[in-house]
Amino acid sequence: MPSNDLMNIALVGDCLIQHQVSSYKEPRFLALANRLRGADIAIGNLECNITQGEDPPAIWAGGGHGATFMATPPFCLEELQWMGVRAVWCANNHSADFGETGMATTLEYLDEAGMYHCGTGLSLTEASSPVYVETPHGRVAILSASDWGPRGKADLPYPIPIGMLAADEEPYFRNRPGANLVRFDAKIHVDDATFNALKRANEGLGWNEAKRVRREGGGRSDPLMGHTMLGREIDTADEIYFMGTIFKRTKGFSFETVPYEVDLERNFKMVREARRQADVVIMGFHQQGAGRTFDNPSDQTLIFARGCIDAGADIFVAHGRGRMGGIEVYKGKAICYGLPGFIMQQDQVRTVPPEMLERWGFPRDAGAGEFLNKRTGAEAGGRSQIGGTGLSNPAEAALAYAEVVFERNVGVKEIRMVPMEKTLGTARHQSGRPMLAEKGSDLARIILENLVQRSKPYGTNIDISSGEGVVRLGKAKAPARKASR
Numbered sequence: 001m002p003s004n005d006l007m008n009i010a011l012v013g014d015c016l017i018q019h020q021v022s023s024y025k026e027p028r029f030l031a032l033a034n035r036l037r038g039a040d041i042a043i044g045n046l047e048c049n050i051t052q053g054e055d056p057p058a059i060w061a062g063g064g065h066g067a068t069f070m071a072t073p074p075f076c077l078e079e080l081q082w083m084g085v086r087a088v089w090c091a092n093n094h095s096a097d098f099g100e101t102g103m104a105t106t107l108e109y110l111d112e113a114g115m116y117h118c119g120t121g122l123s124l125t126e127a128s129s130p131v132y133v134e135t136p137h138g139r140v141a142i143l144s145a146s147d148w149g150p151r152g153k154a155d156l157p158y159p160i161p162i163g164m165l166a167a168d169e170e171p172y173f174r175n176r177p178g179a180n181l182v183r184f185d186a187k188i189h190v191d192d193a194t195f196n197a198l199k200r201a202n203e204g205l206g207w208n209e210a211k212r213v214r215r216e217g218g219g220r221s222d223p224l225m226g227h228t229m230l231g232r233e234i235d236t237a238d239e240i241y242f243m244g245t246i247f248k249r250t251k252g253f254s255f256e257t258v259p260y261e262v263d264l265e266r267n268f269k270m271v272r273e274a275r276r277q278a279d280v281v282i283m284g285f286h287q288q289g290a291g292r293t294f295d296n297p298s299d300q301t302l303i304f305a306r307g308c309i310d311a312g313a314d315i316f317v318a319h320g321r322g323r324m325g326g327i328e329v330y331k332g333k334a335i336c337y338g339l340p341g342f343i344m345q346q347d348q349v350r351t352v353p354p355e356m357l358e359r360w361g362f363p364r365d366a367g368a369g370e371f372l373n374k375r376t377g378a379e380a381g382g383r384s385q386i387g388g389t390g391l392s393n394p395a396e397a398a399l400a401y402a403e404v405v406f407e408r409n410v411g412v413k414e415i416r417m418v419p420m421e422k423t424l425g426t427a428r429h430q431s432g433r434p435m436l437a438e439k440g441s442d443l444a445r446i447i448l449e450n451l452v453q454r455s456k457p458y459g460t461n462i463d464i465s466s467g468e469g470v471v472r473l474g475k476a477k478a479p480a481r482k483a484s485r
Contacts, residue, residue: 006413007137007280010035010042011402012085013319013339014092017076018348021083021433028435032420035436036084039403040135043142044080044342045286045319046088046117048072048097050109055102057353058163062093063288064151066360066375068346069353070094077113083343087133089144089284091119092320095179096164103177119144119284123175124166128266130274130281138279138406143313145180145267146286146320147259147300154186154255154290157244160224182267183227184259184300186290187239187246195249198242211241227262257290259300267304268311275312280406283308286320287338295454297325297337309333314412315404324400324447326454327415327462327471334412334473337454340399343422345432347372399434400447400469417462417469419447439467 036042048070049055061069080088088110095103103120110117121127130141148165150158166178190198202208211233213219225232225244233241238249267283274281285305291298297305297318305316309330317336318325325338352371354364362371399420407413419437437444448464455462463470 005137005408007135007140007406008039009140009280009282009404009406010039010084011282011284011315011317011336011339011404012036012042012044012342013399013401014047014322014341014344015044015080015085015088016046016048016070016072016344016346017079018072018345018350020075021079021343024433026435028438029433032434032436033083035418036401039084040137041086041116041133041140042084043087043089043282043284044085045092045144045284045339046080046090046110047092047094047320047341047344047346049094049102050074050077050106051098051102054105055098057355058096058099058102059355061097061356063148063159063164064093066356067094068349069097069351069356070346071098071349071351074109074113077109077115080343081113081115087116087118087131087142089119089142089286089319090117091127091144091146091179091181091284092286093146093148093288095120095146096161099163100177103179107177116142118142119146120177120179121166122177124168124178124180124266126175127166127178127180128270130270130278132278138408139277141274141278141281143267143270143274143281143283144286145182145263145283145304147184147289147298147304148181149184149257149300150186150290151288152290154188154257180267182259182263182285182300182304184257184289185225185246187248187256187258189248189250189252189254189256191252192249194253195238195240195247198247199240202240202242207242208235211235227260254292255290257299259303264304264307268307271308271311271313279408281313281315283313283316285316285318287318288320291321294321295323295325296457301337305335305337306330309335314406315415317402324417324450324454326451326456326458327417327460327469328455328458329460329471329473330458332411332473334404334415334471336402336415339402340420342399342401343432343434347432399437400451412473414473415471417448417451417471419444419468 051071057069061067116131118131130143133140148161165181167176169175287301289298308316315334319339324340328335352368357366400417403416405414420434421437423433448469451469452462
């Protein structure tokens, strides 16, 4: 990094553009785009496949039974670049909405558009590797990964990542396109009575014998649990496997999530290499996995974040849960535990696969608008993670993005969280567009108060007097708490 120079990097959340946005002229929308263009590099999460219908849809979208098949035409990359975003994280739960071939097609369009990208690739090594961006103020290494495991409250098992996880070439076999995943298991905590009941069920159903057969190499047609069957399904006095899930004897009811060591170490190795090759190292992580609360990060995110900093990353930023997370200063480096979505127009898709229509009770020739209206209505009574639906609750419009300042021989000097809002209460095709929040508005105040509150567990001091959330990094503090492993 050139001497006495500061580097400014903008980090935004999930991106899915369905139509031209460069024609809009609202002052606060244009001000946001100009601010992103002014950064040395702006990075966002590409939450979609780039396609013109070349590839068939996968059996599910985003790993869920009712999620949107995220696709956008190639010209939308130009729109994203017009807004100032020149690099994208590509590893997320929607990377394989159109299968392995869809990921390969997306990579071709990204290259044609001149968009820097990481997180997916034609092999596991390519998907896990950093992309390097030269800026006037130094070289930036950008890496991307996504979690993969049980969602919500960890009450349902999660499918193995068929069509999602990349693989490297071996003798006699070619590479497999895919994403860079950090897989994890859920470990369910139950009280003594429940634990004993599960043990009795295992015995009465003959499942202990079935587990023994699998441990010894049998059951070859049974689903794979973990990345290997070796050392799996071994019960202890306080932990047992029941229907493929680990249950732990404790004094109450809860759960934890445990990331796979093989995935952690692969990513830490890439971070260490990036540290040798760049002035600034940034890891973007898409988090969709189970968490004990919606506002706080999951265990796998905490473990992965601190591990990446230990390996040499300057900043770790999580995205994908739709809400802003807290900021932690860890060993003098920065961890942002959640960026809200940036521009998400998944409720403006124009086509829906017939299989999805049938799941929701529609005929195979129904229109996308009918499907989207019904799904939005069905979700209105619960927690909705669908953006751009015309919701009138101001809290649903609360967004923010991060600006990070790096200084030579100092590292991360400042993190600035900039409040934004998205258009609500308008026609579907105009909803979900981001713009800077009005300074001093109630919405800006709510955004900043949430940031302060969610950063308290980490002892982070955030100055909001300027109308933006500013963290000035000084001497590193010890982490406020340790994540359970």
